[in-house]
Amino acid sequence: MDYPARRFGLRFWLVTLAALVGIAVTASLGRWQLSRAAEKEALQAAIDSQGQLPALDAPAMLGAADPQALLHRPVRLRGLWLAERTVFLDNRQMRGQPGFYVLTPLALENSSTVVMVQRGWVQRNFVDRTALPKIPTPAGLVDIAGLVVPAPSRLYEFAGEDKGTIRQNLDLGAFAQETGLPLWQQSVQQTGEDGAGLLREWPVPKTGVEKHYGYAFQWFGLCALLTGLYVWFQFVRRPAVRRFARHG
Known part of the structure; x- marks a missing residue:
């Protein structure tokens, strides 16, 4: 008789622990990248909204308590x-x-x-x-x-x-x-039209939100891969090998 204690020995639990740690870490990193993407989207929205505000004259610009808040x-x-x-x-x-x-x-x-x-x-x-x-x-x-x-x-x-x-x-x-x-x-x-021999096609400020979505996709993909490999080798392939060895 094949008892559970024999089917799930030390090697099984070590592999399970390693897989759970890997899955937890990669899923956590994926969620962190999504949170960073959300922060960058909020920052990009703030930059875009700043650019839509009415133009300030010099007294209003110089009178601002925080010049950093006037960016864009x-x-x-x-x-x-x-x-x-x-x-x-x-x-x-x-x-x-x-x-x-x-x-x-x-x-x-x-x-x-x-x-x-x-x-x-x-x-x-x-x-x-x-x-x-x-x-x-x-x-x-x-x-x-x-x-x-x-x-x-x-x-x-x-x-x-x-x-x-x-x-x-x-x-x-x-x-x-x-x-x-x-x-x-x-x-x-x-800004405005080119003049005095100068071009003013300035690069548009970007926060790099696409990069974080790309990293999140990679981490979640690795998480799914670890999950699939664990299920395959621990619950699909391993019992099949044991059955083949028993009846071979």
């Missing part, structure tokens, strides 16, 4: 370009081509505050890296429309490459100390 909010500003402080950020792409992001400080009208404006993108000189394109910059008061954004994302840089007109990255706080300009905490990404 439209603004309309009036001021003077400080062309001599223009910075070209290297190795930035647009339309699949490498070039420069052109950033120029804007001294706001009726204010002592200066805002760093990401004016657009221009293609670089592939023969001479130090040859800068000529960007027309009006000398009088200008009106611009844009979005409140952080400084451009940082790229890998070698030591000593954060000075001069051509730079790899720009830290607003460090630039303010370097130049003595009273820079606002955030920057503004100029």
Whole structure:
């Protein structure tokens, strides 16, 4: 007689324990990725809703208690370009081509505050890296429309490459100390039609929610695989092998 104690021995319970742990871990990781996806969707919805709000003027923008809360909010500003402080950020792409992001400080009208404006993108000189394109910059008061954004994302840089007109990255706080300009905490990404030889097809801010759904699918798929393998080897194939050995 084949007693349960013999059918379900130590090996069976060790395999069962390992399978349950694996199933629990992978299912938990899948649920965690879904929760991260939900958070990212909420963040993306907040970004989208910010972009639909009415544009702020300079006094309203500067009067905000938390500049961070204004990210992706439209603004309309009036001021003077400080062309001599223009910075070209290297190795930035647009339309699949490498070039420069052109950033120029804007001294706001009726204010002592200066805002760093990401004016657009221009293609670089592939023969001479130090040859800068000529960007027309009006000398009088200008009106611009844009979005409140952080400084451009940082790229890998070698030591000593954060000075001069051509730079790899720009830290607003460090630039303010370097130049003595009273820079606002955030920057503004100029929008509207291309102009002055600059393209403004800025990348749309994405939170990467698709990545989390992909990871969740992988974890749940692994969970299902572990479950299927456990059932197959412990309850389907194993009894069949035992029956074959008994009657073989």
